[in-house]
Amino acid sequence: MPVKAVHAKELDKDFYSRDACTVAAELIGCHFTFNGVGGIVVETEAYRQDDPACHAYRGMTPRNEVLFGPPGYSYVYFTYGIHNLVNFVAEEDGVAAAVLIRAVEPTDGVELMEERRQCDRLYNLCSGPGKLTQALAITLDQNGLSLEDDGFQVRAPDSRDFEIVESRRIGITQATDYLWRYSLAGSRFVSKPWPS
DNA sequence: TCGCCGATGTTCT
DNA sequence: GAACATCGGCGAT
Numbered sequence A: 001m002p003v004k005a006v007h008a009k010e011l012d013k014d015f016y017s018r019d020a021c022t023v024a025a026e027l028i029g030c031h032f033t034f035n036g037v038g039g040i041v042v043e044t045e046a047y048r049q050d051d052p053a054c055h056a057y058r059g060m061t062p063r064n065e066v067l068f069g070p071p072g073y074s075y076v077y078f079t080y081g082i083h084n085l086v087n088f089v090a091e092e093d094g095v096a097a098a099v100l101i102r103a104v105e106p107t108d109g110v111e112l113m114e115e116r117r118q119c120d121r122l123y124n125l126c127s128g129p130g131k132l133t134q135a136l137a138i139t140l141d142q143n144g145l146s147l148e149d150d151g152f153q154v155r156a157p158d159s160r161d162f163e164i165v166e167s168r169r170i171g172i173t174q175a176t177d178y179l180w181r182y183s184l185a186g187s188r189f190v191s192k193p194w195p196s
Numbered sequence B: 001t002c003g004c005c006g007a008t009g010t011t012c013t
Numbered sequence C: 001g002a003a004c005a006t007c008g009g010c011g012a013t
Helices: A020-027 A110-117 A129-136
Strands: A031-034 A037-048 A074-079 A083-092 A095-108 A152-155 A164-167 A181-184
Touching: A020 A037, A020 A083, A020 A095, A020 A181, A031 A095, A037 A129, A083 A129, A095 A110, A095 A129, A095 A181, A110 A129
Parallel strands: none
Antiparallel strands: A031 A037, A031 A152, A037 A095, A037 A181, A074 A083, A083 A095, A164 A181
């Protein structure tokens, strides 16, 4: 009988039960797939409840209630009338927080991603939060699902022999001076280059 | 290569 | 009624 594969390095609830900035930084280099499609996380942003740019800042609403639940779940929301964006819920000492997944280096299911994105340039498949959800087929249906199941798989990198760059978050109008954007140094798969 | 701008719909004031 | 954690196309450098 086939048994569900167990990956020793699959990230668990303890990983997400820490400060959002720590979780966001350590997600760089991780292997992230949904239904077998995805790749290496190369860009993330942290959002915390006490941060004016965070959806949890103004309290719980029907849309953001997942943010106030347990860590290790997906928070997906729809924005600009077009795009779904995916976050990983984090939490430390009862403070709601999330990590926005902004870019992935495609490694798994590349043909499927090319088809969904109508594009055959590898660097343009997942280089942005809206592109990423389109390539991985993540929609509002995936809001509130466990990152340890439900088609999601997040594994730690084999080694951490790489550098992480901090910079200002993108596309927000509040708290723009926080250096809460994290990216893999030198990666050509990020949404935007970072300042020198 | 850069910057502006329209698309498109949900949420919150 | 405004804002919005975006994207792709267009025109100007």
